Amino acid sequence: MWLCLANILQRKLRAALSVLAVGIGIAMLIVLVSLSRGSIAEVVQRWSSIEAQLWIFPRSVDVITAKGDYIDDRVMEQIRAVKVNDEPIVSQVFGVFKASLQMAGQEQSVWGIDPDELSAVTGKHKIVTGRAFDADRYFKKLVAEKRRGRRDYNPDSISEGELARGLELIIDQRLAEAAGAKTGDTVAMLGKEFRIVGIIQTGVPARVLAPLEVIRCIKGVTRARSTFYFVKIRKGVESVAAQEAIAQALPSLRVERTGAFASILGESVAIAIIIPDVICGISVVVSFLFILLTVYTMVLERTKEIAILRSLGASSGFICRQVVFESLLISIGGIAAGTGLAYAGKAVIESIWPLLTVNIRVQWLGLAMVVGLAGGLLSSQIPAWLAVRTDPLTALNVE
Amino acid sequence: MPKIVFQTSGLLKSFQMGSLEVPVLRGLDLEIREGEFVAIMGPSGCGKSTLLHVLGLMSSASGGEFKAWGQDVGRLSQAKRTQLRRERIAFVFQRFNLLGVLSAWNNVAMALKIRGEHPDHQVSEALEEVGLAEKVRFKPGQLSVGQQQRVAIARALVCKPAVLLADEPTGSLDSENSRTVLRLMRRLHDSRAEQTTILITHNPLIVDCADRVLEMIDGRIKE
C-alpha cells in the first residue's frame, strides 16, 4: 500500500496538519479522562486510610464542598447509644470541622480534628518531619477548662496569646512539595497565621489537618459543632447493620460507609466527569471531521488516479481499501502524536497544578486507540463511497 | 483458425445529454481473433475511443450483441466485468495515465498488486524490455514523454494480458518516439503468441505494423 504512503508524503503539510488535529483530539481525550478519573481515584485512595467504618453528615451537606449545616455534637451521644440486639455497636465517634486555606495555588480543604483522634483518619501514615499539632494538648485542655462541663463557652475569653499557641497544622508531603513548604513555615487561614509543625506521608484524606478546637474558636463557635462525624464500630458488628441502625435512629442525617466513598463521590461528582467527557467527545468528533475533510479532498483531487486504478482492473474493494487505509494511516499518526501530546500535557498540567493527578492508564490509552481507529474508519466511509462512485472514463478524459 | 476474442454485432452505444440521446456507435459489427494485431483508424469523433472502452469493459453498450471470450458481456455483473478486465485486459492511453506520485517501478508494480500478485523481478524485466532499466526510480514527471509512454507499455504488459488495448499511444509523441513505440508494441506482441493487440491511431506508420487495419466512420466499421 505504498500508494497511500506516497500520496500522504506528496502532501506532507496537509497530512501533518490532519495528524496534528487528530492528535490534539486524542490527547484531549487521554488527558481529560485521565485527569477526571485520576483525581477521583486519588481522593478515594486517600479516604481508604480512614480507620472508621461509618461517615455521618447532614443531608444538606454537599459531599465535595462540605458546605451546609453544622451538626451539634450532642448527636454523638445519640450515635453512641445506638444498639443492635440490645448490644452497643459503636466504639468511637469523633467529629471533623472543615475549613479551607489557600496553598500551592489552590484551595485546600482543612480538617479540624481532635489531636487524640488524628490517628483514626491518618491510619498507617506517619509524620515524617516535625510532630502532630497541639502535641501537649495545651489548647484542648484550655478549651475543656473554659467549658467546665457545659456545652457553651465564650471563644472571646481565649486571649490572643493563648490562641497563638494553638495555631498549628500539619500538611501532607505532596502538598509540602507542591507549595515548597517545610516545618516552621507559616500559612494564613481564617485570618490567622498557622505554623506548619509537621509533615505527614501522602495518603491522608485531607492534605491539611489542624486542631479542632482552634478552628472552632477562630470561627466563634460557642457550642461544639462539627461538619461530619466518623464512627468506629465494635469488633464483630456488621458495618451494614450498624449503618442501618444508626440511620434509623437519626433520620435527619445521612449515614454512609467510608468504604463506599468511591460511589458516593461518583454520584455527586458525576457532573465533574460528564463535562470533561462531553468536551472529549466534541474534540474527538471535530478531529475526525478533519480526517473526513482531508480524505474527502484527497479523493476529489485524485479522481484521475482512481480512474487509472480502475482501468488497471482495480475492484471497488481495492479502491475502498486505498481510501480507508489512507485514513487509517492518518489516524494511527494521530494516535501516536496524541499519546505523545498527552504525556506532554500531563507534564505541563502537573508542573502548573502539582496537586492535580493525571493518571494515564493503559486502559485510557487503549480507549484512545480504539476511538482513533474507529474514527478513522468511520470518517473514511463517505470519501470511500465517493471514490467508488467516480466515473473513470470522464476522469481519464480530462487532463 | 484461432479462437474469437471479441465479437460484436449491431453494437450500439449512445450518451445521454440531458434529454438528448447522442448515438455514437450505430450498429457496429466486429470480430477479433486471438493473436491478431488490429489497428483502427478513422476521423475524429467517429467513436473509436468509445468502442475501445466498451471492448475493454470500462463502459457498457446500450444495445446490440457483444461477446468476449464467448461470454455475453451484457449478462455479466459489474464485479465480473471488473475481474475479467483485471485478468485479461490492459490499456495504453494517449496521455499515459501514470500515477504521478509513484516511481516507474512502482507504477508497473501497481498493476501486479491490483491483481493480487507480488511484484518482483517481472517489474524490472518489463522495464528492461521497454529500454528503461536505468530509470526505475524515476517518477513520471522526471521522464520524457516517450519514456513515460514506455513505462505505460511496461505496466500494460507486465501482467501478460490476453488483450492489449491502446488508444492513440503515439498521439502525444513526436515521429521519432512514435516509431519507437509502435515498433516496441509490435515486437512485444510477437514475443507472446496468444496476445491480441487492438490499437487506435491516426499514425500512417501503423500500416506496416498491423495485421489488419479497420476503417471506422460514424460509429460503424467500414469493410
Ligand SMILES: Nc1ncnc2c1ncn2[C@@H]1O[C@H](COP(=O)(O)OP(=O)(O)OP(=O)(O)O)[C@@H](O)[C@H]1O
Ligand atoms: N461521456 C460522454 N458523454 C457524451 N458524449 C460523449 C461522451 N464520450 C464521448 N462522447 C461523444 O461521442 C463521440 C465519439 O467520441 P470518441 O471519443 O469515441 O471519438 P474518437 O473517435 O475517439 O475521436 P478522437 O479521434 O478525436 O479521439 C463524440 O462526439 C463525443 O462528443
Ligand SMILES: [Mg+2]
Ligand atoms: Mg479518441
